[in-house]
Amino acid sequence: MAYQVIKMYGDFEPWWFLDDWQEDITAIKEFQVYEDALAYYQEEWQSLQEQFPKVNSKSNLMSAFWRTDDQRWCEECGENLQQYHSLLMLGNWQELPEDLQDLDFEHRNAEGIHPSCSIKQHNTLS
Numbered sequence: 001m002a003y004q005v006i007k008m009y010g011d012f013e014p015w016w017f018l019d020d021w022q023e024d025i026t027a028i029k030e031f032q033v034y035e036d037a038l039a040y041y042q043e044e045w046q047s048l049q050e051q052f053p054k055v056n057s058k059s060n061l062m063s064a065f066w067r068t069d070d071q072r073w074c075e076e077c078g079e080n081l082q083q084y085h086s087l088l089m090l091g092n093w094q095e096l097p098e099d100l101q102d103l104d105f106e107h108r109n110a111e112g113i114h115p116s117c118s119i120k121q122h123n124t125l126s
Contacts, residue, residue, distance in 0.1 A: 003037035004090045005029045005044065011072075013056060013064035014086040024086075034091075034100060041089045048085055059101045061089035 008014055010024030031037035041061060049055055052065035064084040071080040089096060 001034075001091050003031045003034055004093060005031070005037055005041050006086075006088050006090065007044065008084075008086040008088070010084065010086070011074075011081040013084055014062045014088040015058065015060070037089055041087065044087050048087060052085060061096055061101060063087045 005028070006014075006025055007027040008021075008024040009026050010021075012018055012021075012024075014021070029037075029040060031040065038061075045057070045063060048063070048065040052067055054066045054068065055063065057063035064086050066082060066084045068082070070083045072083055073079075074081050091097070091100065
C-alpha cells in the first residue's frame with residue numbers, strides 16, 4: 001500500500017471530500033512505509049498547530065487548522081467562507097482503515113464554520 005500525506009487549502013475541512021476536493025491540494029508526499037508517512041504527518045501537524053490557533057483534528061489522520069479572519073467572499077453563494085489549512089493521510093487515496101488510525105492526533109479547540117454554499121456538492125472517496 002502507498003500512503004499519501006496531503007496538504008490542502010480551501011473552503012472545507014478535509015473529511016468532507018467534496019466533488020472537487022483535489023483542486024484544493026497544495027502538496028502531496030507519498031510513502032511506501034506507514035511509519036515514515038506517520039512521522040512526516042506528525043512533523044507537518046506540529047508545524048501547522050504552531051502557525052494556526054484553531055484546530056480540529058481527528059483520529060483518522062485528517063486535520064484542519066485555521067484563523068477566523070482567513071475567509072474569502074463567495075460570489076455564487078453570497079457569503080464569506082472560512083479557509084482551512086488541512087492535512088490528511090490516506091492509503092492508496094482512501095481513508096485509512098481503523099487499525100491504522102491514531103488517537104494521539106484527535107484534538108479540537110474549535111469547530112469549523114460550515115457554510116451552506118449552494119455550489120458545492122458532498123461526495124465520498126471512491
